[in-house]
Amino acid sequence: MSEFQEVSKQSGVHPKPAGLVLQYGTAGFRTNAKLLDHIMFRMGLLATLRSKTTKATIGVMVTASHNPEEDNGVKLVDPMGEMVSPTWEVYATQLANAEQEDLLAALKDIIEKEAVNMSQEAKVFVGKDTRGSSARLSQAVLDGVSALGGHSKDYGLVTTPQLHYMVCCQNTQGKYGEATVEGYYKKLCQAFIKLSKNASNCTDDQKHLSVDGANGIGALKVREMESHLKKELHISLFNDGSEGKLNHQCGADFVKVQQKPPTGMEISPGERCCSFDGDADRIVYYYSDSEGTFHLLDGDKVATLISTFLKELLTSAGLDLKIAVVQTAYANGSSTNYLENTMKVTVRCTKTGVKHLHHAAQEFDIGVYFEANGHGTVLFSKAAEEKIQQLAENSSLIDEKKRAALLLQNTINVINQTVGDAISDMLLIEAILAIKGMTIHQWDAIYTDLPNRQLKVKVSDRRVIDTTDAERRAVSPAGLQEAIDTLVKKYRKARSFVRPSGTEDVVRVYAEAETQDSADDLAHEVSLAVYRLAGGVGGEPKPLH
Ligand code: 16G
Ligand code: MG
Secondary structure, eight states: OHHHHHHHHHHHHSOOOTTOOOOOBTTBEEEEGGGOHHHHHHHHHHHHHHHHHHTSEEEEEEOOTTSOTTEEEEEEEOTTSSBOOHHHHHHHHHHHHSOGGGHHHHHHHHHHHTTOOTTSOOEEEEEEOSOTTHHHHHHHHHHHHHHTTOEEEEEEEOOHHHHHHHHHHHHTTTSSOOSSHHHHHHHHHHHHHHHHTTOTTOOTTTTEEEEEOTTSHHHHHHHHHGGGGTTSSEEEEESOSSSSOTTTTOSHHHHHHHTSOOTTOOOOTTOOEEEEOTTSOOEEEEEEOTTOOEEEEOHHHHHHHHHHHHHHHHHHHTOOOOEEEEEETTSOHHHHHIIIIISOOEEEEEOSSHHHHHHHHTTSSEEEEEOTTSOEEEEEOHHHHHHHHHHHHOTTOOHHHHHHHHHHHHHHHHSOTTSOOHHHHHHHHHHHHHHHTOOHHHHHTTSOOOOEEEEEEOBSOGGGOEEETTTTEEEESTTHHHHHHHHHHTSTTOEEEEEEOSSSSSEEEEEEOSSHHHHHHHHHHHHHHHHHHTTBOSSOOOOOO
């Protein structure tokens, strides 16, 4: 068949370094950009096959998110804008690791297993971030698509969530919106402006936000969007990529992990600030108080703000819809406690990784999901959307109900339901704060985070650690969970867990407790237990203080 000849020929232009083995990890392939050319070409092939089997458009995003500039990576997007299904993650790994001479066999194996109809048309949307290597690598993806006779559309520079959005719009025949970047801005900004009109007495101060663009794609796109905001939000953009290096000492991951402001940003006391990550699918907020102390508002605080807002609206609208918040083990214990005991909403805990949260959130009428690191969104079931829609269109309603229904309707429109989206989350958070007339300090004061600490431990094989109960308990190696339980008992309000990282060759340790010293000590002691029981390498982990 000629398409296989074409694949053979083209794959010679994108050869695999012999012996190199890479895994489709938690969020796709990610490593040094120099090692990725063949991966990109092959993901172009795979996306084409996926498109043929689903008879829908598939997305391929070239990005390494919050990783350093030198790295790159690729994420596949399924028809409804969600992450690619687990079976196809396995195919991705197989195809990526087939040696050059075995590529056609690996490809044919997938075609056979999935009974792919090769005469079916295929369409693939491709996007890329601002990394120096992204242009070359996204060309390799396009080459892969064309080698198998697929059609592609190159969106060029877009955020990851924008590409997810385009794929969903395309496959729902425009019901979700128009599959253009312009259409994305229009939909989100119109909804944001309608929401903002509900804010009474909003001062210019309240409308101001400082954004750290991580020197990446998010910065470009915020600039592009600004005119659509019609001055309802005044953004000061920092780390816009004009000078600094991508993700270097800035961005959501840096701010969350280091618990300090990014470099390159001026912060006055009480001023609202936020940071995006390198592909703009995460957001965290922060401010510094009058004493200069830094305060971080992470994904847990965002989930609390959004779910409180939605719950109040449901009550005002008289709608009986079940709302839940989905978190991971990393969620601060205070947030879970507040949500369950004060807010009285259902809280679910899943394994780390967006796809797990996303799936759990789909089980509810309204599922708010956020990882503590700032990745998250809100999902509305079809039935919930319809109920809200009906209510918003009902002209006989009294004022309060009508207002609540309209607010819910515009919330649905401002949210990117395909995946966590820093730009969309930012607009929703800004609208909620404006409507509630809330300062960032008041938002922060909803509950107080328990002090916490994260550490990493190097072990010879991190797979010896196996966990259960959404990664909250270790089942192997023997004795580790017992050791953790004993250590946790020494401290007040303490909790700790360990899990093998899905993106780095390390074991991660999390601890929280009543005081920072206790959290630090507990994290250190647990990391020593991991080192001892799970085959630590490279010298014992050092205490932090
Ligand atoms: C990836 C995940 C993120 C998760 C992180 C955990 C997506 C889009 N991203 O970045 O959700 O928090 O991995 O990393 O799923 P770890 O396994 O190294 O701790
Ligand atoms: Mg990201």
